[in-house]
Amino acid sequence: MLNFDFQNKTEIxxxxxxxxxxGKEIKKYGKKVLLHYGGGSIKRxxxxxxxxKSLKNENIEIIELDGVMPNPRVSLVRExxxxxxxxxxxxxxxxxxxxxxxxxxxxxxxxxxxxxVWDFCVEGVQVENPLPLGVIxxxxxxxxxxxxxxxxxxxxxLYKKSFGSNLLxxxxxxxxxxxxxxxxxxxxxxxxxxxxxxxxxxYFTNTKSVELIDRMSEAVLTTIINNGEKVLENPExxxxxxxxxxxxxxxxxxxxxxxxxxxWASHKIEHELSGIYDMTHGxxxxxxxxxxxxxxxxxxxxxxxxxxxxxxxxxVIGDRESIALEGIKRMEKFFKRMGMPVTLQEAGIxxxxxxxxxxxAISLTETIGGFVKLxxxxxxxxxxxxx
Amino acid sequence: MLNFDFQNKTEIxxxxxxxxxxGKEIKKYGKKVLLHYGGGSIKRxxxxxxxxKSLKNENIEIIELDGVMPNPRVSLVRExxxxxxxxxxxxxxxxxxxxxxxxxxxxxxxxxxxxxVWDFCVEGVQVENPLPLGVIxxxxxxxxxxxxxxxxxxxxxLYKKSFGSNLLxxxxxxxxxxxxxxxxxxxxxxxxxxxxxxxxxxYFTNTKSVELIDRMSEAVLTTIINNGEKVLENPExxxxxxxxxxxxxxxxxxxxxxxxxxxWASHKIEHELSGIYDMTHGxxxxxxxxxxxxxxxxxxxxxxxxxxxxxxxxxVIGDRESIALEGIKRMEKFFKRMGMPVTLQEAGIxxxxxxxxxxxAISLTETIGGFVKLxxxxxxxxxxxxx
Numbered sequence: 001m002l003n004f005d006f007q008n009k010t011e012i013x014x015x016x017x018x019x020x021x022x023g024k025e026i027k028k029y030g031k032k033v034l035l036h037y038g039g040g041s042i043k044r045x046x047x048x049x050x051x052x053k054s055l056k057n058e059n060i061e062i063i064e065l066d067g068v069m070p071n072p073r074v075s076l077v078r079e080x081x082x083x084x085x086x087x088x089x090x091x092x093x094x095x096x097x098x099x100x101x102x103x104x105x106x107x108x109x110x111x112x113x114x115x116x117v118w119d120f121c122v123e124g125v126q127v128e129n130p131l132p133l134g135v136i137x138x139x140x141x142x143x144x145x146x147x148x149x150x151x152x153x154x155x156x157x158l159y160k161k162s163f164g165s166n167l168l169x170x171x172x173x174x175x176x177x178x179x180x181x182x183x184x185x186x187x188x189x190x191x192x193x194x195x196x197x198x199x200x201x202x203y204f205t206n207t208k209s210v211e212l213i214d215r216m217s218e219a220v221l222t223t224i225i226n227n228g229e230k231v232l233e234n235p236e237x238x239x240x241x242x243x244x245x246x247x248x249x250x251x252x253x254x255x256x257x258x259x260x261x262x263x264w265a266s267h268k269i270e271h272e273l274s275g276i277y278d279m280t281h282g283x284x285x286x287x288x289x290x291x292x293x294x295x296x297x298x299x300x301x302x303x304x305x306x307x308x309x310x311x312x313x314x315x316v317i318g319d320r321e322s323i324a325l326e327g328i329k330r331m332e333k334f335f336k337r338m339g340m341p342v343t344l345q346e347a348g349i350x351x352x353x354x355x356x357x358x359x360x361a362i363s364l365t366e367t368i369g370g371f372v373k374l375x376x377x378x379x380x381x382x383x384x385x386x387x
Numbered sequence: 388m389l390n391f392d393f394q395n396k397t398e399i400x401x402x403x404x405x406x407x408x409x410g411k412e413i414k415k416y417g418k419k420v421l422l423h424y425g426g427g428s429i430k431r432x433x434x435x436x437x438x439x440k441s442l443k444n445e446n447i448e449i450i451e452l453d454g455v456m457p458n459p460r461v462s463l464v465r466e467x468x469x470x471x472x473x474x475x476x477x478x479x480x481x482x483x484x485x486x487x488x489x490x491x492x493x494x495x496x497x498x499x500x501x502x503x504v505w506d507f508c509v510e511g512v513q514v515e516n517p518l519p520l521g522v523i524x525x526x527x528x529x530x531x532x533x534x535x536x537x538x539x540x541x542x543x544x545l546y547k548k549s550f551g552s553n554l555l556x557x558x559x560x561x562x563x564x565x566x567x568x569x570x571x572x573x574x575x576x577x578x579x580x581x582x583x584x585x586x587x588x589x590y591f592t593n594t595k596s597v598e599l600i601d602r603m604s605e606a607v608l609t610t611i612i613n614n615g616e617k618v619l620e621n622p623e624x625x626x627x628x629x630x631x632x633x634x635x636x637x638x639x640x641x642x643x644x645x646x647x648x649x650x651w652a653s654h655k656i657e658h659e660l661s662g663i664y665d666m667t668h669g670x671x672x673x674x675x676x677x678x679x680x681x682x683x684x685x686x687x688x689x690x691x692x693x694x695x696x697x698x699x700x701x702x703v704i705g706d707r708e709s710i711a712l713e714g715i716k717r718m719e720k721f722f723k724r725m726g727m728p729v730t731l732q733e734a735g736i737x738x739x740x741x742x743x744x745x746x747x748a749i750s751l752t753e754t755i756g757g758f759v760k761l762x763x764x765x766x767x768x769x770x771x772x773x774x
Contacts, residue, residue: 001626004401005399007399008395009396011393012391014390015646208626209626209630211614212634213633216606223599243598258399259401
């Protein structure tokens with residue numbers, strides 16, 4: 001186990017009707033809120049009205065900025081920063097999924113910073129004194145509701161890059177599983193894949209003697225697997241929705257990161273896909289992750305055998321390589337049952353931009369991946385395995 | 388799953404040599420510290436000198452209060468409150484195990500309170516504006532290093548009572564597994580039992596649909612079981628000491644509490660034992676917990692079968708009652724292998740005060756226990772089962 005610091009101050013407010021508390025929570029941080037959200041879905045479901053009512057009950061002044069797209073754009077973030085400065089906003093309230101929260105985090109970081117917000121992504125500028133952020137989560141997937149990170153897309157060149165700080169974790173996140181009843185099956189499934197891969201990125205490590213967090217990671221994965229199909233079969237089943245929602249947060253709140261090196265190659269390889277083709281991040285991961293696993297499993301066969309056995313129930317009998325591959329196969333089958341694509345072809349993506357994407361993936365570093373270091377050529381091979 | 392709020396702000400600073408950072412951490416909260424500890428063990432090991440050096444490096448003014456005993460006394464807490472007031476202490480640093488931390492928490496709560504500190508235990512007074520608390524943990528057991536609670540013993544009548552508040556969680560806790568190398572085997576084992584029972588108190592619940600936290604609890608328990616004996620065999624093995632230390636914190640930081648009712652009867656029944664006979668809390672739990680389980684298992688046989696299967700590896704074949712009982716038996720055997728007593732007789736305790744202890748255990752409420760509500764007579768029966 002490696003030395004580590006772990007602190008996650010986000011207050012999780014979980015359960016039925018909890019969005020009704022948002023006004024009182026926001027009031028703790030100020031009187032003027034930027035309400036940040038995506039399109040019309042929160043209006044269709046009535047959530048928007050309930051949020052406005054709760055805020056108005058506490059006499060909170062509301063400025064709105066909607067229009068967040070999946071793979072949130074830095075241009076909207078810049079607009080948000082301007083609005084916050086001009087209106088002396090006290091706190092941002094993000095109502096939505098990972099894209100909305102990530103967009104809000106970037107605005108929070110950018111308001112007190114004199115340069116351009118994209119600097120945080122590419123210049124390594126440190127976040128200081130960000131605006132506080134509150135969240136009402138509507139899509140369990142990205143884990144951004146208690147994570148320190150944000151991922152932005154720069155339209156000029158379709159770069160997708162991330163930055164983070166412990167200071168960017170939301171002050172509070174309201175998680176009501178009922179708000180996820182209306183999610184389309186595709187988005188539910190993509191969310192399930194995303195949260196699973198958040199665990200994988202930490203689970204596949206070169207650090208030895210990490211039993212506790214290995215087992216806790218397997219607990220999270222097993223629960224997601226057991227409830228993923230239930231949620232598709234019965235979208236309004238509270239119990240399974242609640243398991244998935246809480247699992248999605250714990251997959252990415254950094255507890256499962258403690259004491260170990262991590263990987264993150266799959267995320268970076270996928271970001272080039274969703275950056276260029278604007279596909280759903282989770283769907284991209286369902287394609288990239290199995291390919292990544294097939295490319296790297298020999299690096300630590302024991303770990304892939306453990307994964308196959310404890311997460312996918314493969315008996316530890318016979319050839320160890322076959323056991324490892326059977327685990328990956330069962331994962332692919334699970335992704336398919338969830339309605340996800342597992343090849344680029346299924347997503348309508350041809351091989352003509354592999355070199356370009358691989359080059360972009362390593363544009364800031366010579367290699368990516370903590371578990372296995374991948375060069376540009378390795379990344380091209382992984383795209384080919386994903387064809 | 389029940390609605391819940393979860394927030395744990397304690398910063399965990401984990402790993403080798405991390406105690407050297409204590410001066411810098413304390414400095415964030417002030418210039419004047421009350422250094423609170425037990426007896427001479429931290430002096431014998433050299434930890435005391437390293438702490439003093441780190442504090443002096445940052446020009447922190449140090450006032451000392453030692454003499455914390457196991458089952459910490461309210462009289463010393465009162466003394467600590469007086470010292471803090473007279474010296475305008477900014478922050479308390481607890482160096483030790485659960486008793487030292489609990490004593491420090493009570494001082495933190497008591498300093499700004501105008502009444503007597505025992506009121507928090509018996510009058511339901513709420514904690515407000517406590518002094519901040521930092522911790523260097525030397526005994527993984529009580530979980531007090533990131534919990535909200537404290538347990539005190541009142542010498543007048545040997546009452547042992549607890550109170551808690553989210554505000555009492557330490558600001559930071561330094562966990563260096565190397566500091567636990569010198570722990571006597573008995574204390575190591577008692578700590579292992581204590582942390583396991585912290586999980587049990589939450590695991591045995593009447594709340595349905597709690598798969599994620601069930602599985603995470605089982606992960607913590609399995610890791611403790613797998614590393615408990617290793618730690619006794621090789622007290623200076625870093626890896627197993629690290630697993631036990633981090634597991635002890637996660638067992639009691641309230642993550643495993645989320646979304647469910649909890650029990651706490653075993654703790655309350657044991658507190659009367661250690662309150663009167665001044666025995667080690669973990670050893671008392673090794674005696675009481677199996678008896679409690681034998682008394683209540685029929686209340687939810689399915690849960691005890693799950694426990695036997697997933698935690699103790701009992702195959703789910705044949706009579707369900709036998710499976711449940713086999714799980715409890717394997718737990719008792721594990722406690723024995725760890726060198727713990729599992730009967731009152733082994734601890735030299737006779738049956739002459741069962742009625743008195745049972746009466747005290749329910750002195751504040753008519754029954755105890757969230758999983759099965761226990762009356763005074765039930766508690767007497769459990770003491771009898773533990774004979």
